[in-house]
Amino acid sequence: MKPKYSFVIPIYNEESNIFELSKRLQDVAEQLDGTTEFILINDGSRDRSLILMRELHEKDSRFCYLSLARNFGHQIAVTAGLNFVRGEAIIIMDADLQDPPELAIAMAEQWRSGYQVVYAQRSKRHRENWLKRLYAYWFYRLLKRLADVDIPTDTGDFCLMDRKVVDVLNAMPERNRYLRGLRSWVGFRQTAIKFERDSRFSGERKYTFRKSFSLALNGIISFSRIPLRISTYVGLISAAIALIMACMVLYWRIVQPTAPLTGFATIHIAVFFLGAVQLVSIGILGEYIGRIYEEVKGRPIYILGEVGGFEDNQGLPQRLR
Known part of the structure; x- marks a missing residue:
């Protein structure tokens, strides 16, 4: 029975x-x-x-x-x-x-x-x-x-x-x-x-911290597309910030050539910020693509x-x- x-x-x-x-x-x-x-x-x-x-x-x-x-x-x-x-x-x-x-x-x-x-x-x-x-x-x-x-x-x-x-x-x-x-x-x-x-x-x-974190990440990726949307939103915000900064630098170049924000440090900060945004976005996208790869192998x-x-x-x- x-x-x-x-x-x-x-x-x-x-x-x-x-x-x-x-x-x-x-x-x-x-x-x-x-x-x-x-x-x-x-x-x-x-x-x-x-x-x-x-x-x-x-x-x-x-x-x-x-x-x-x-x-x-x-x-x-x-x-x-x-x-x-x-x-x-x-x-x-x-x-x-x-x-x-x-x-x-x-x-x-x-x-x-x-x-x-x-x-x-x-x-x-x-x-x-x-x-x-x-x-x-x-x-x-x-x-x-x-x-x-x-x-x-x-x-x-x-x-x-x-x-x-x-x-x-x-x-x-x-x-x-x-x-x-x-x-x-x-x-x-x-x-x-x-x-x-x-x-x-x-x-x-x-369940070590690494395993717990992996399980937590799997739960979020499996039941939410919001991380993909967040990377898109951050990208759009970064683009808006970059456009504003470009206008400000152009203004200072013309009106205030000696302004401190037109220097080498500003460029470095902008490059590192945008690079970080790109790498995080690629990482989030990679998590979803990796799961697709695991599924299609069968x-x-x-x-x-x-x-x-x-x-x-x-x-x-x-x-x-």
Whole structure:
């Protein structure tokens, strides 16, 4: 029989968290009103994570696992898990236990009341430095202002989605995926559950500033054309400033030949300013062209190295059967 609930959990070097994670997931499963499966996705871990996932599967058949051939990134690992889910309600969460598994019970209640997307909204972040909190605060509000769709603030990938929503997401072929944005883009009835985000149970955080910045940039580029418009506006403003400066220099040359603003420094400042505007504009344009390049190559989004728990083929996507 197909399970009613499916948990999708990407894992990257989380061997110190897997035992506690499995224990809490099993406790949650006992409180849900239906059968449950847990899909663990090994995203190219270098520690014993895959070995522990195999052991979990041998002890409890509800634990299935996918092992990607290399590290494809968090968003792609979640996408792989969504391709394999068999449940009616799908919960996405991280393995570091900053997303409390127990919140899935409240999410399931909202789902049964008719909501098709129930996302967890962070009201507080424990043991995160002020710089990380400040960066996250302004990023989500900037994204909300720039995006073409209404992406809720202070929300990550931790959510419950109805099977209909997941089927729509699986039908989307794009490779540069920002799932919390796609989740908002598809629509359906959505609601939030507020929670306080815990600190990591064990180990070091995997999302470095560089990875967080890359994800943030991907979210903005994927759901907004405003950066392109900004570069156009800045170019027009720069052209207007350059025209005004040209008129002023011409005036001073004729009326006040000794004016200080006609000197070498003024020319240098104008050249550097216009050069910076051009380079920034080219960089923004390059981000969009790079995404077009990734899409048209048509490579698979991920490559599987090992699959456990889907031997009956019922959970395999059609293209893999």
